[in-house]
Amino acid sequence: MTATDKLRIEGRLPELGGATAWLHSGPLTPAGLRGKVVIVQFCTFSCINWLRTLPHVKAWDRKYRDDGLVVIGVHSPEFPFEHDLEKIRSALEPMGVDYPVAVDNEFAVWRAFDNAYWPALYFIDPEGRIRHHHFGEEDYERSERVIQRLLTEAGSADVDEDLVSVEPDGVYLAADWGTLGSPETYVGYARATGFASPAGLARDRSRVYVEPSRLQLNHWALAGDWTVGEQITTLNEPGGRIVHRFHGRDLNLVLGSRAGGGPTGFRVLLDGEPPDGARGLDIDERGNGTVGEERLYQLIRQDAPIMERTFEITFLDAGAQAYVFTFG
Known part of the structure; x- marks a missing residue:
């Protein structure tokens, strides 16, 4: 000024x-x-x-x-x-x-x-x-x-x-605004957009979800037994997945675990492969990580060229909870 x-x-x-x-x-x-x-x-x-x-x-x-x-x-x-x-x-x-x-x-x-x-x-x-x-x-x-x-x-x-x-x-680090093509994506039903599992979200009750054969950009899906709440989506059985088709340098996910459930292990894939050099701060090169405290987890940070990618996270333990994807 x-x-x-x-x-x-x-x-x-x-x-x-x-x-x-x-x-x-x-x-x-x-x-x-x-x-x-x-x-x-x-x-x-x-x-x-x-x-x-x-x-x-x-x-x-x-x-x-x-x-x-x-x-x-x-x-x-x-x-x-x-x-x-x-x-x-x-x-x-x-x-x-x-x-x-x-x-x-x-x-x-x-x-x-x-x-x-x-x-x-x-x-x-x-x-x-x-x-x-x-x-x-x-x-x-x-x-x-x-x-x-x-x-x-x-x-x-x-x-x-x-x-x-x-x-x-x-x-x-500031977002790479020039390549960012994905918006904030909530996984609770109150503000969920872009959900692609067949039959839609079942509110506040257990359902076994499957992922579609193909995801469009900025769509996401669940696989496995989940309960989708207003703000919190909770895994009921081990092995559940969340997949998201995104466009951006960074992918973050706010995660926690059900009270009393203890730490929850997970594995991240990018286009079906371990992320290696595209890993975020909260995973190793093979995509392995652990949810401890409730917070934002940086899962992907990739170098140019930035293009559409498919992110997948599989939770090894029941009780994992997801809130919102953010991108940068």
Whole structure:
């Protein structure tokens, strides 16, 4: 942004009292934050779109904290396991999130902002006025320029106008937007699209599924004995599979296991073969992996040329649970 760009007033920082808990801080309030530049980011720890923004947000926090910036995360859970305070804590700690996080299990803060997105950034000036917002990923340069502008307006002297240097890797690496041809794909019936097993999904009851002989792009199927729930699809007998025809550099899948079931082994194939050099962080070259904690698992990261591929995951144990495919 340029010096002549205007930042209009979009509203005021609402009360944050609806948070059910706070991490790394006591409860924060608009009154207590007066005089500070604040950015509020809505997140949920299994969300790939949020994960890819995290290196930038952490870098802003480190660079501008001493200039008067306060970063606040608002963790509004998408899936049931993301309500658990200890799971939130254990997920965020290794990510290096040490700024205040409001645990928003009742979506009270979400509603107070009238928010609708993961991730979403709101930029608040020292008078408590919302001056800018951004939904989704990218636009990092403009976001940082807004921070610099608000800090300067607040009287911070000698704000460094250089932009942070961020070199993310792993799940934090930005999507390859130019080759990405597959959308987020939920496997619970509430938001399922592209399901291709014959006879469709049976809601909330056990069914033995078979996969079609051929999958079209962005279609997926089950094989084996599964129960498809509103958000969670659970394997009832060992050996069940999920197959997906996709187009993208990365394939991720949010996975867990039934309570008390323990770790669940799985094997991934790409076009019927072990993924080898196309493996993601959570499998070996032969495609073997284990579901432990509930989280996003990076299963495929392939080099160019990027083309349509068929992904297959077979679970060796009953109790495996799947939530959503994401791509990058």
